[in-house]
Amino acid sequence: MIEINDKSQCTGCAACANVCPSNCISMFQDDEGFYYPVVDSEKCIHCELCIKTCPVINRRTPESETRKVYICQNVDLKIRKDSTSGGVFSALSKYVLDRNGVVFGAEFDRNSIVRHGMCDNTAGLKRFRGSKYVQSFIGSSYKLVKxxxxxxxxxxxxxxxxxxxxxxxxxxxxxxxxxLMDIVCYSISSPGVWRQFLDYVGKNIPLDKVSCIKFRDKSKYGYEYTLMTFRDKEGKTIYSSGPESNPMLRSFVSNTSTRPSCYACKFKTIDRVSDYTAWDCYNVYKYNKNLDDNLGTSHLMVHSSKGLEILKTLKREMSLYQVNAEEAVASEPAMTQCAVPSDMRKPFFKMYRSGNNVFTRFFQDTKRVKVERLLRSVLSRIGLYKYIKRLMKG
Structure with missing residues (x-):
């Protein structure tokens, strides 16, 4: 049976739980709020399928059939504005749904917990759009796919x-x-920490009225400076804060609330088993200034001949421009580089384990944070923020 002795060697992907023929493996949160497999030894038949299926234990080096990279923008402005980047996911989803297929992606459930779900209609895609910087609960999704x-x-x-x-x-x-489409992953945050964040902000806002959560909302300042927003059924903003001041986002970008396996990720390679890899394209102005509209653009790497053939059929759905693959990969270090542990991680999770809310102590709204928030919002309103951001990145 599978045993997790080194948590840096388990991603919580749930392949073991899905493949188990006796259903003796369940995914439970540990004392940091991350999902790990727990085996009911009385039900285990010792077939070792869990061990044979684990992608970390049985790591195989993938070989892409192609490495072509495109910058993409969905031609439907409404969809692109609702998406984190350029709306590639929605275009690929339409291809599948038009063929009576189904789509799987990460969504928020009625309790705002991130989990994988399935839909078979265009209206349902809205649930899956947008980044969720929290590890999603896979459940039995792999079985449903099969x-x-x-x-x-x-x-x-x-x-x-x-x-x-x-x-x-x-x-x-x-x-x-x-x-298969993977997203270039910086890292994933603890679902348990996300629950604490909801409890923390819930002291000042009516969480029961929240019907939409966006980790990167472009509606106010555009793609260059996105906000985490909570909205009600009427679309009214209940909560909104930027990456410099939002405690959850700060715990994420500082590598504090990060899963241990993300510090030694086995899957940060250019070649992948997926058909596509998607990531942000903040440097679109270097490729095509006419596309630099601050509404969002995606990089898309194609790994398979099947992916390439499908992409050729999507020219009505997306504006596609092929770019140099090496330059595109170089623009996103997270494609191949692992997160580096924060010095705050140990005290952060020590407080989490104590049962106290970490956000009452960590990532507080200091004077420096308030000044940075003011500067970002002012510079965004007058249209200078993106240029200063680009100068700082070089």
Whole structure:
């Protein structure tokens, strides 16, 4: 049976739980709020499928059939504005749904917990749009993917690289009608810490009225300076804060609330088992100034011949421009570089384990934070923020 003795060697992908024929493996949160497999030894039949399926234990070096990279913008402005970057996910989803297929992605449930779900209609895609910087609960999603594939349906599955590897290993073979897209992953934050953040902000806002959460909302300042926003059913903003002042986002970007395996990620490679890898394109102005509209642009690397053929059919859905692959990869260090642990991590999770809310002590709204927030908002309103940001990045 699978045993987790070194937590840096488990991504929580849930491949082991999905493949277990006796359903003796469940995913539970540990004392840092991350999901890990727990085996019911009385039910275990010692088939070792869990060990044989683990993508970390059985790491195979993937070889991409192609490495072409494109910058992409969905031609539907409404969709692009609602997306984190350029709306690539929605275009690929439409391809699948037009063929009576199903789409899997990360969504918020009624309790604002991030989990993977499935939809078979265009209206449902809204649930999956937008980045969620929290590890999603996979549940039985891999089993559902296999069920749909066995019905000869098209399936698009999107997730972090470790989740894609988990599904790929679970399936054990290639499927003609399966499309895999991973997102360049900086790292993932603790679902338990996310719950504490909700409790923290819930002291000042009515969480029961929240119907939409955006980690990177472009509606106020655009793509260059996004906000975390909570909205009610009428679309009214209940809560809003930027990356310099939002405690949850600060715990994420500082590598404090990060899963241990993210510090030694096995899947930060250029070649991947997915058909596509998507990531931000903040430097679109270097490729095509006409596309620099502050509404969002995506990089998309194509790894498979199947992915390339499908992409050729999406020219009505997206503006596509091929770019130099090496330059594109170089623009995003997170594609190949792991997160570096924060010095605050140990005291942060020590407080979490004590049962006290970490955000009552960490990532407070200091004078420096308030000044930075004011500067960002003023510079964004007058249109200078993106230029200063670019100068600082070089």
């Amino acid at each position: 069920d749909e594939l066995n019905k000869d349906r098209w399936v698009l599955f999107t997730g972090t690289p470790c989740q894609i590897e988990g599904l790929h290993s679970y399936l054990g073979k290639e499927y003609k009608k399966l499309i």
